[in-house]
Amino acid sequence: MHLLIMGPPGVGKGTQAKELKNKLGIIHISTGEILRSEIKKNSDVGIIAKRYIDQGKLVSDDILIDIIKKRLIKPDCYKGYLLDGFPRTIPQATGLKKIMNALNHDLDSAINLIANEDELINRILERKMKSGRSDDTLAIIKKRQKIYWKKTAPIIEFYMKMGILKNVNGLGEIKNITDKILKIIN
Numbered sequence: 001m002h003l004l005i006m007g008p009p010g011v012g013k014g015t016q017a018k019e020l021k022n023k024l025g026i027i028h029i030s031t032g033e034i035l036r037s038e039i040k041k042n043s044d045v046g047i048i049a050k051r052y053i054d055q056g057k058l059v060s061d062d063i064l065i066d067i068i069k070k071r072l073i074k075p076d077c078y079k080g081y082l083l084d085g086f087p088r089t090i091p092q093a094t095g096l097k098k099i100m101n102a103l104n105h106d107l108d109s110a111i112n113l114i115a116n117e118d119e120l121i122n123r124i125l126e127r128k129m130k131s132g133r134s135d136d137t138l139a140i141i142k143k144r145q146k147i148y149w150k151k152t153a154p155i156i157e158f159y160m161k162m163g164i165l166k167n168v169n170g171l172g173e174i175k176n177i178t179d180k181i182l183k184i185i186n
């Protein structure tokens with residue numbers, strides 16, 4: 001099974017992805033986590049990525065497409081995967097399509113988590129207490145949301161046209177949302 005999960009910052013993509021990977025026996029690939037680990041390693045990619053992440057901006061499509069290209073050929077991807085935080089732009093969505101076609105992988109569903117903006121800001125501020133993430137501040141959150149609507153939201157239509165978009169309300173109990181997702185993708 002090949003899935004992706006999308007939605008505005010703070011909607012709970014990471015939380016749901018962790019639940020779903022256990023239930024479905026597939027791996028979870030979070031580009032945000034990959035970039036944060038590159039930053040920790042102080043690698044070339046990490047040094048570039050940090051500048052963008054700390055400002056709430058998107059890292060370049062070329063870097064992200066290259067990361068995914070190298071990640072999806074690893075043996076642990078054979079059993080299926082759930083992409084979290086990728087794609088975030090139309091060029092990334094078309095890049096992913098090409099990579100998956102070359103690997104003979106079909107994207108089964110694009111799960112789109114929906115929630116209103118005020119609720120999302122509250123959630124991110126709560127998350128900040130636990131995560132310590134440098135990009136979880138009010139000013140950066142607002143910027144990330146603006147960028148989301150401008151650059152990322154157009155991929156909703158991209159997947160709608162492909163006929164694999166699955167909209168799910170992202171507000172409520174974690175378990176209920178997971179159950180709704182499992183129902184809609186099966």
Ligand code: AMP
Nearest residue numbers: 031032052053057058059064085086088
């Ligand atoms: P996330 O953990 O998914 O919220 O990602 C944290 C940050 O990493 C984002 O705000 C971006 O700066 C960067 N990032 C993660 N995934 C991507 C992507 N697919 N394209 C561009 N930037 C990304």
